[in-house]
Amino acid sequence: MPSTPGSSVESPLESRLQGLLHELGARLRRGGLPLEEAPRLATGLESLDALLGGGFPRGRLCEIAGPASSGRTALALALLARATRAGAEAAWVDAADAFDPPSAVAAGAALERVLWVRAPRPAAALRSAERLLESRGFPLVVLDLAPGAAPPPALPPVAWTRLSRAAAGAEGTLVLLADARLAGPAAALALELRPLRARFTGPPALLQGLDTEAALVRRRAGAPPGRAVALRLEAPPAA
Amino acid sequence: MRVACLLVPDLPLVAERRARPELAGRPLAIAAGPGPRAELLAVSPEAARARVSTHQSVAQARAVCAALEVRVASPALERATRDALLDAALSVAPRAELAPRGTGAWLAEARVFADATGVAALHRSETGFAAALAARARALALPAAVAVAGSRGAATLAARHLAAEIPARLRAEGGAVRVLSAAEEQAFLASLSVDLLDPDDALAEALLRFGIRRVGELTRLPRAALATRLGPSVLPLLALAHGEPDALPIAAPREGRLEEALDLEWAVDRLEPLAFVLRGLLARLLARLAARRLACGELDLVLGLAGGGRDVRRIGVAAPSLDPRGLLGLLRLSLEARPPTAPVEHAALATEGRPLRPGQLDLFRAAGLAPDALGRLLAELALLCGEGRVGTPAVADDWRPGAFLLRPFEAPPAPEAAAPAATGGPAVLALRALRPPLSAEVRSLHGRPERLRSAVANGHVLRAAGPWRTSGAWWSREERFAYDHYDVQTSDGSVVRLRHDLLHDAWEVDAIYD
Numbered sequence: 223m224p225s226t227p228g229s230s231v232e233s234p235l236e237s238r239l240q241g242l243l244h245e246l247g248a249r250l251r252r253g254g255l256p257l258e259e260a261p262r263l264a265t266g267l268e269s270l271d272a273l274l275g276g277g278f279p280r281g282r283l284c285e286i287a288g289p290a291s292s293g294r295t296a297l298a299l300a301l302l303a304r305a306t307r308a309g310a311e312a313a314w315v316d317a318a319d320a321f322d323p324p325s326a327v328a329a330g331a332a333l334e335r336v337l338w339v340r341a342p343r344p345a346a347a348l349r350s351a352e353r354l355l356e357s358r359g360f361p362l363v364v365l366d367l368a369p370g371a372a373p374p375p376a377l378p379p380v381a382w383t384r385l386s387r388a389a390a391g392a393e394g395t396l397v398l399l400a401d402a403r404l405a406g407p408a409a410a411l412a413l414e415l416r417p418l419r420a421r422f423t424g425p426p427a428l429l430q431g432l433d434t435e436a437a438l439v440r441r442r443a444g445a446p447p448g449r450a451v452a453l454r455l456e457a458p459p460a461a
Numbered sequence: 462m463r464v465a466c467l468l469v470p471d472l473p474l475v476a477e478r479r480a481r482p483e484l485a486g487r488p489l490a491i492a493a494g495p496g497p498r499a500e501l502l503a504v505s506p507e508a509a510r511a512r513v514s515t516h517q518s519v520a521q522a523r524a525v526c527a528a529l530e531v532r533v534a535s536p537a538l539e540r541a542t543r544d545a546l547l548d549a550a551l552s553v554a555p556r557a558e559l560a561p562r563g564t565g566a567w568l569a570e571a572r573v574f575a576d577a578t579g580v581a582a583l584h585r586s587e588t589g590f591a592a593a594l595a596a597r598a599r600a601l602a603l604p605a606a607v608a609v610a611g612s613r614g615a616a617t618l619a620a621r622h623l624a625a626e627i628p629a630r631l632r633a634e635g636g637a638v639r640v641l642s643a644a645e646e647q648a649f650l651a652s653l654s655v656d657l658l659d660p661d662d663a664l665a666e667a668l669l670r671f672g673i674r675r676v677g678e679l680t681r682l683p684r685a686a687l688a689t690r691l692g693p694s695v696l697p698l699l700a701l702a703h704g705e706p707d708a709l710p711i712a713a714p715r716e717g718r719l720e721e722a723l724d725l726e727w728a729v730d731r732l733e734p735l736a737f738v739l740r741g742l743l744a745r746l747l748a749r750l751a752a753r754r755l756a757c758g759e760l761d762l763v764l765g766l767a768g769g770g771r772d773v774r775r776i777g778v779a780a781p782s783l784d785p786r787g788l789l790g791l792l793r794l795s796l797e798a799r800p801p802t803a804p805v806e807h808a809a810l811a812t813e814g815r816p817l818r819p820g821q822l823d824l825f826r827a828a829g830l831a832p833d834a835l836g837r838l839l840a841e842l843a844l845l846c847g848e849g850r851v852g853t854p855a856v857a858d859d860w861r862p863g864a865f866l867l868r869p870f871e872a873p874p875a876p877e878a879a880a881p882a883a884t885g886g887p888a889v890l891a892l893r894a895l896r897p898p899l900s901a902e903v904r905s906l907h908g909r910p911e912r913l914r915s916a917v918a919n920g921h922v923l924r925a926a927g928p929w930r931t932s933g934a935w936w937s938r939e940e941r942f943a944y945d946h947y948d949v950q951t952s953d954g955s956v957v958r959l960r961h962d963l964l965h966d967a968w969e970v971d972a973i974y975d
Binding site (some may be wrong): 265267287290291292293294295296297299300311314318319320321322323324325326327328329330333334335336337338339340341342349350353354357358359368417420422424426427428429431432447453454455456457458 | 542561816830835841842845846847850852853854855856857865866867868872873887888889890891892893894895896917918925926927948950954955956957967972973974975
């Protein structure tokens with residue numbers, strides 16, 4: 223029970239309640255039915271799937287955030303490859319116009335099942351993603367808002383609530399790629415990626431891959447967040 | 462060979478009523494052009510009962526019938542109606558062809574020949590086949606007379622006779638069908654008027670002078686003597702009168718393009734009335750496609766604009782469809798995205814007929830998007846993002862850096878079995894393309910980058926791999942390119958793909974490893 227502005231002395235019940243709230247912290251939830259574990263869309267990366275409890279949940283908005291060269295795109299492409307190889311259609315809504323078809327092929331994606339939406343503005347990207355989810359034809363929608371050279375888009379918080387609801391209604395997985403977390407509490411799951419090092423071989427020097435770290439920073443259901451795993455990204459063999 | 466002839470005697474009238482069904486039952490006349498002095502080409506039975514006749518001027522006709530509706534003849538509409546008659550024939554017969562246009566008194570008729578050889582087994586009798594043809598024509602709002610005979614000529618004469626005997630109203634209600642067996646053909650033809658043979662004016666006058674009124678009177682005369690006196694133009698008439706068999710078989714139908722068009726009486730400058738016009742065009746187009754058991758593929762919309770301009774657009778359809786609502790929605794979205802620049806005076810809608818894609822639903826997999834819903838979704842996305850920005854990506858067979866393809870998205874059928882997906886392996890390093898590439902300031906030592914400053918990566922170059930050279934299009938001053946590419950890691954942690962434009966001595970970052 224919150225104390226009224228006029229009351230200066232807390233009752234014993236209030237102080238115990240405050241203590242409990244402080245102790246439970248992030249594990250405290252609103253009343254109601256316990257959240258059900260949603261079916262998962264696996265990435266095919268064992269350590270990451272174990273961290274996520276089987277993969278990205280269906281019917282939820284999930285975030286992958288991280289700076290350039292942290293492996294956000296590689297992770298999203300791994301998810302895209304798994305979905306399309308399983309025969310599902312997937313959409314890549316690209317506000318950054320950064321999708322690289324050869325990289326998607328190298329990751330194993332079946333491009334004929336991918337719908338690439340090159341949105342000219344972030345607002346158009348959000349509306350496109352919402353419309354794709356509403357159509358219920360795309361079990362995976364990747365919304366790429368990670369800016370290339372442009373500053374991060376200023377988007378209203380209500381946009382993420384709408385997208386989260388659209389994903390829940392469509393039972394599709396919406397994966398948001400960004401430099402930093404954007405969706406806040408609307409995201410059911412959030413991963414933050416951090417580049418560790420680039421691996422070069424040689425001489426002659428050749429980029430072999432990137433080592434990054436993925437930390438689970440938000441998870442609405444299941445085990446609490448806070449753990450991290452190392453990811454190893456390998457450069458595709460030269461054609 | 463047995464041939465069926467589908468004949469619509471008053472094409473301009475039928476074409477107008479097919480496009481504007483609300484004119485049914487009202488006195489209607491088709492004029493050769495605009496204005497009160499234009500000559501009437503065809504009149505409806507309702508107008509004829511009010512003493513309106515062909516060859517009157519519009520002003521004269523209005524003087525005797527104030528309620529007369531007058532429309533200007535539309536070649537586009539007549540062409541579409543003739544094609545629709547061919548579609549009706551092809552919905553029943555394996556082979557059908559359009560007959561050449563008639564002349565003289567038969568200028569306003571439309572004829573289609575259909576191969577009727579061996580059809581009795583399928584339709585119980587030739588009469589059943591002819592009735593089926595008439596019914597299909599009626600379904601496309603074409604009241605046709607159908608005659609079956611041993612040759613194109615004999616079938617034409619029988620159909621003309623039938624059309625003259627049976628009024629349009631009865632043809633529209635129950636059809637008019639006549640089948641001539643080989644035994645009765647000669648006797649039937651002999652009883653017909655020679656006018657049905659379509660002689661030219663000079664020949665008709667000569668026949669009249671000779672006292673020849675019936676076909677039988679003509680066929681009794683010796684061919685050589687007639688040719689000597691009347692000239693060689695009488696020989697085709699004699700062949701027709703004798704019902705001589707045709708030298709050429711009826712051609713197989715071409716896989717064709719179906720088109721519906723309409724000339725508007727007033728230019729339309731708003732979307733709603735234009736959508737109303739397009740709905741009619743689409744309905745007629747879909748009816749023709751359905752008759753041929755085809756579905757609508759990509760739509761080509763051509764709008765004739767006031768002032769002589771043209772607006773041509775192609776509207777992609779995700780999968781062949783016969784859903785008028787969905788297709789009209791696509792047309793509307795296209796027009797909303799890019800409205801015509803001037804009022805519209807003429808509209809034509811065309812498509813290539815495609816077979817409907819058979820689909821089998823999977824018991825254990827969610828059904829994908831319905832083709833029409835997918836088409837609408839793609840159109841909405843194109844409206845949001847712009848033309849050419851929505852589709853399926855593909856790797857271009859091109860050495861040009863950053864080349865890619867964007868094809869129309871067509872959801873492929875679900876695979877028989879899901880492809881095995883690799884698990885446990887490392888993820889594959891991906892590139893994020895920068896379109897267009899970002900210019901960069903590079904300090905180089907012996908040609909290799911040492912320090913980089915750009916909007917995405919800054920600092921000392923810690924490691925660099927390369928260069929790899931790409932060059933091409935040397936024959937074109939505008940398109941030629943030559944780059945040295947490097948993979949570099951800068952001190953701020955970014956790993957980017959850097960390129961040195963050798964033609965312009967400029968540095969650019971064209972992708973980020975991510």
